[in-house]
Amino acid sequence: MSSAPETPAVVTRRLGYLLKHAQLRLAELQEPLLAPHGVTGRQVAVLALLADGEPQSQQEAAARLGVDRTTMVQLVDELEDKALVRRQVDPADRRRRIVTPTEEGLRVLTAATEASEEAERRLLGPLGGREADGLREALWAVVHQR
Amino acid sequence: MSSAPETPAVVTRRLGYLLKHAQLRLAELQEPLLAPHGVTGRQVAVLALLADGEPQSQQEAAARLGVDRTTMVQLVDELEDKALVRRQVDPADRRRRIVTPTEEGLRVLTAATEASEEAERRLLGPLGGREADGLREALWAVVHQR
DNA sequence: TATTGTTATACTCTATAACTATA
DNA sequence: TATAGTTATAGAGTATAACAATA
Numbered sequence: 001m002s003s004a005p006e007t008p009a010v011v012t013r014r015l016g017y018l019l020k021h022a023q024l025r026l027a028e029l030q031e032p033l034l035a036p037h038g039v040t041g042r043q044v045a046v047l048a049l050l051a052d053g054e055p056q057s058q059q060e061a062a063a064r065l066g067v068d069r070t071t072m073v074q075l076v077d078e079l080e081d082k083a084l085v086r087r088q089v090d091p092a093d094r095r096r097r098i099v100t101p102t103e104e105g106l107r108v109l110t111a112a113t114e115a116s117e118e119a120e121r122r123l124l125g126p127l128g129g130r131e132a133d134g135l136r137e138a139l140w141a142v143v144h145q146r
Numbered sequence: 147m148s149s150a151p152e153t154p155a156v157v158t159r160r161l162g163y164l165l166k167h168a169q170l171r172l173a174e175l176q177e178p179l180l181a182p183h184g185v186t187g188r189q190v191a192v193l194a195l196l197a198d199g200e201p202q203s204q205q206e207a208a209a210r211l212g213v214d215r216t217t218m219v220q221l222v223d224e225l226e227d228k229a230l231v232r233r234q235v236d237p238a239d240r241r242r243r244i245v246t247p248t249e250e251g252l253r254v255l256t257a258a259t260e261a262s263e264e265a266e267r268r269l270l271g272p273l274g275g276r277e278a279d280g281l282r283e284a285l286w287a288v289v290h291q292r
Numbered sequence: 293t294a295t296t297g298t299t300a301t302a303c304t305c306t307a308t309a310a311c312t313a314t315a
Numbered sequence: 316t317a318t319a320g321t322t323a324t325a326g327a328g329t330a331t332a333a334c335a336a337t338a
Contacts, residue, residue: 018285139164
C-alpha cells in the first residue's frame with residue numbers, strides 16, 4: 001500500500017489515517033536500510049526486547065511486546081533460523097524456553113538499531129527537535145495510558 | 147493483538163512500536179463506538195472520502211486514500227452491500243464508476259464521524275489540548291512530507 | 293495500445309483452538 | 316488441573332497478475 005495520497009482529503013486529518021500512514025512511511029524508510037543486515041523491523045524489535053534486561057521466556061517476551069504467545073513462537077523461529085537467538089530449556093521449569101541473543105544476534109542488533117534510528121530521523125525530518133520529542137512523548141503517553 | 151505490555155521495555159520507545167500500538171489502541175476504542183452504526187473505521191474513512199468534494203471514480207478515491215485500486219473495489223463492495231454508496235457508470239467515460247454516498251450513507255457518516263471523534267478524544271485523553279494538536283500536526287507533517 | 297474496474301490468487305500478520313510436555 | 320510452547324488453521328488486509336469493457 002502506498003503511504004501518501006497525491007490529493008489530500010479531509011479523511012487525512014483523522015488520527016487513524018495519520019497513524020497508519022506514518023507507520024507505512026516509516027516501514028518504507030526502514031526496509032532498504034535494514035535489508036543489508038538481513039532483518040526486518042519486527043525482528044529487530046524482538047531482538048532488542050530479548051537483549052534488554054533479564055533473560056526471558058517466550059511468554060514473558062510476548063507480554064512485554066504486546067503480542068500473542070503463538071505469534072512469539074514464529075518470531076523466535078525466524079530469529080533462530082538466522083542464528084540470532086538461542087532457545088534453552090529453563091532448568092527451573094522445563095516447560096519454559098529462555099530465549100537469548102547469540103553473539104551474532106547482538107552484532108546485528110547494534111548495526112540494525114543504527115539503521116533503524118536513521119530511518120526514524122528521516123521520518124521526523126520535517127519536524128524540529130522539540131516537535132520530534134513532543135511526538136514521541138505524546139505517543140508514549142497515549143499508548144501507556146490506563 | 148493486545149495493545150500495551152504490562153512491563154514496558156526499551157523497544158517501546160521506538161517509533162514503529164509507538165505508532166503501531168497507538169493505532170491498536172485507537173481501534174480498540176473505536177470498535178464499540180462504531181459497531182452500533184454498522185460500520186468499521188475503514189468504511190467510515192472511505193465514506194468520508196467519497197462525501198468530500200467532487201464525485202469520484204474508484205481510482206480517484208483509491209489514489210486519495212493511498213490504497214490500491216483492487217482494494218478500493220472491495221471497500222466499495224462493502225459499502226454498496228450496506229446501501230451506503232451507489233456505483234454509477236460515468237457517461238463521459240464508460241470505463242469509470244462514479245461512487246457517491248446514498249442518503250443513508252450520509253446519515254451513517256454523520257453519526258459515525260461523531261463516534262469516531264469521541265474515540266479520538268478518549269485516545270488523546272492523557273494529553274493537554276496543545277499536546278493533542280501538536281501530535282496531529284506532527285503526524286500530518288511526517289505523512290505529507292516530500 | 294492504454295486505462296478502469298474486476299476476479300482470482302497469494303502473501304503477511306495476527307489470533308483461536310487443540311495438542312504435547314511439564315508442573 | 317493448569318501452564319509453556321507448539322501446530323494447524325482461519326481471518327483481516329493488502330497486493331500482483333490476468334481479464335473484460337471501453338477509450
